[in-house]
Amino acid sequence: MSGADIANVCNEAALTAARHNEEYVKLHDFEQAIERVIAGLEKKTKLLSPDEKKVVAYHEAGHAICGWYLEYADPLLKVSIVPRGQGALGYAQYLPADIFLYTTQKLLDRMTMTLGGRVSEELHFNSVTSGASDDFEKVTGLAQRMVLQCGMSPKIGTISYTIDRGQDMTKPYSERTAKTIDSEIRRIVDECHERCKNLLIEKADQVELVAQELLTKEVITREDMIRLLGKRPFANRNDAFDKYLASKDEKGDD
Known part of the structure; x- marks a missing residue:
């Protein structure tokens, strides 16, 4: 902040x-x-139907499980299915690390986690909802920057195609290059979607645990996640919150 x-x-x-x-x-x-x-402000007058509440619970559980089992995802602090302002029917709160340089793997993990809500809906319901529209915007924007600005596409290479050129509205590349750019953005997003789907299928039991806990309590914390799933399986990547708690314990011992 x-x-x-x-x-x-x-x-x-x-x-x-x-x-x-x-x-x-x-x-x-x-x-x-x-x-x-x-x-935003908690909307106590916005009552979800049981079916809507179930969809939101599995949506948020998908985000939470991806964040828990992806090494470079931001550490999870809290997950809620309580409706809040700005149209949010649920949200997950994370503790992002102070990172100034993002590797390709870090960006892919972040995109995979962002797709977790939609993929969870696909796996648990006969029809998907409009709840992932904001997630799609974030994922598409990341994929575009990877291809157009960061040189993270093998086919495009180390060339920057920044769209914002002031008053010049012409594209700084040919139609052939435009097709390659589109296909690379699509490839990155599709690969993240497939990776997310495989992870949530593998961790189906854990998704169910988190979703049912959300339906029961509406809000679950990092401590609840540890109780349900155990600690995140990356001992060499303790998150900032772990380090903060460890430093407090050390001071207490003194």
Whole structure:
């Protein structure tokens, strides 16, 4: 978060504490404030039907399982199927690391995780929903940047085809190159989709566990994920939250 975001969270936490007549701002006030800043105000009047709630639960479970078992995905903090502002029927909160350079594998893991919701719907229901439209926008944008700007497509090579050229609306490449660009973007997205599908089929039991926990509790945390699935299977890649907890334990021991 930026400094302004953090200030906004502090203000929201103070308001939350005041609404509940608390003497001081507590940890759960900050947690609610972060959710409000990230995902919007909780919509208590927006009641989902049982069928809609089930779809959202399996959608979010797909994201959560992909994030748990993909090495370079952002660590998961919380998953919710409580409707919030800006049309969000559910959301997953992550703890992104301070990364300034993204490798191809990191981008592919992020795209695969983003497709997890839609793929989970495909595997568990006869029809898919419109809930993944924002996910598709993110995945397509990443694939475009990989091909057009980052030199991560073997067929396009180390050439930058930046579209934004001010007033010049002409494409900086030929029609033949345009077809190659389209096919490479499609290839990257399709490969991530297939990889995501294989992972969720392999981890079908875990998807079911997380989805049922969401349907029961509506909100599950990182601790719930560890209880259900065990720790993430990447001992050499402890996430920032693990390191934060470890540093607190060390200070406590002193």
